[in-house]
Amino acid sequence: MDGGIVLHPLPKLALVIAGNFSADENADPATLLNYLPEELALRCDIKEWSCQPSTHYSIPMTLAMEEMLESVAAEGYAGIIVVSGCGVMEEIAYLVNLLWKRSEPVIFANLMVQGRAGVKEGLMNLHCAVLAALSPAAQNKGVLICSSGELFGADDAVLVDTESPDSAFQSPLRGSVGKLLNGELKFLREPKRPVFLAVRPKEEVPYVEIMWASLGGGDRMLSSLMSSRELKGLVLAGFGAGNVPPSWVPMIRNLVRSRVEVAIVSRCFQGSVHKTNDFEGSFEKLEELGVMTGGRLNPFKARIRMTLGIAAGLTHNGLSLYMQNQPVSDNIAELYKI
CATH class of the missing domain: 3.40.50.40 (Rossmann fold)
Incomplete structure (x- = not known):
């Protein structure tokens, strides 16, 4: 309380490291916060889970990741940003989306952008993902993918061209869910949410x-x-x-x-x-x-x-x-x- 005014803590985000995020294998995940504006960096807590290439993932590992994200969300974070390689991000995000019933957004950020614009583009995606996860409008939108300064619903996002800084991911049928325009994030439509299973899948997958x-x-x-x-x-x-x-x-x-x-x-x-x-x-x-x-x-x-x-x-x-x-x-x- 300050002068009779109740001060509520600002919403916090979990920045989950779930794959490679830099060409430098020895890069410290904490350095990612240095590229965010200070007021945004202070809202992010880094959670290191895995730094292996996303191509090493399997369905059982992705199920374990989804359970970990459930536990992180239960800690009270307003949203979760997942950093991993983009090679199988489409499939990983889709699987998590099929199980994610919570209101908090989960946003996969594509930091591994190829080409000369790669580093700048990847950091823009990180910035965009943070703004999206903090936005009340992101609640109940499920799992999203952030790439090229745009947000795509995990239900229909497709990896099209890993070397393109402008269209690595696309949603061919419905277009993007949101865009970063002049530094401001705008949501354009609602993503299609999946029906949910009544029984959680067993750990021993078929x-x-x-x-x-x-x-x-x-x-x-x-x-x-x-x-x-x-x-x-x-x-x-x-x-x-x-x-x-x-x-x-x-x-x-x-x-x-x-x-x-x-x-x-x-x-x-x-x-x-x-x-x-x-x-x-x-x-x-x-x-x-x-x-x-x-x-x-x-x-x-x-x-x-x-x-x-x-x-x-x-x-x-x-x-x-x-x-x-x-x-x-x-x-x-x-x-x-x-």
């Missing part, structure tokens, strides 16, 4: 793979996957609107009969799957076999969503709904294996 369709290719690889006893799920990255070579059909049929969960998505950058023509290997024929649709999910996001759904114990019907971002928290007895 083996789920991606099978990419290519010109006359993939038969031997698919045959090898079919013989794996560990395989629990398979995402087919099909041609165009969700079609695969006819030579794949017998193997896909056997996988479905073996109770391996199979989903079809498009391998195209902005593709979606839907019915077109009715021929062997077409989307319509795959659905008749029991293959579920992944809609507009890209293969990477579809694999993560399928992995979490299986790990949470969803039935085939429950997983089909979850892959389409349909509610799976109500009829637990029918949608989960309990």
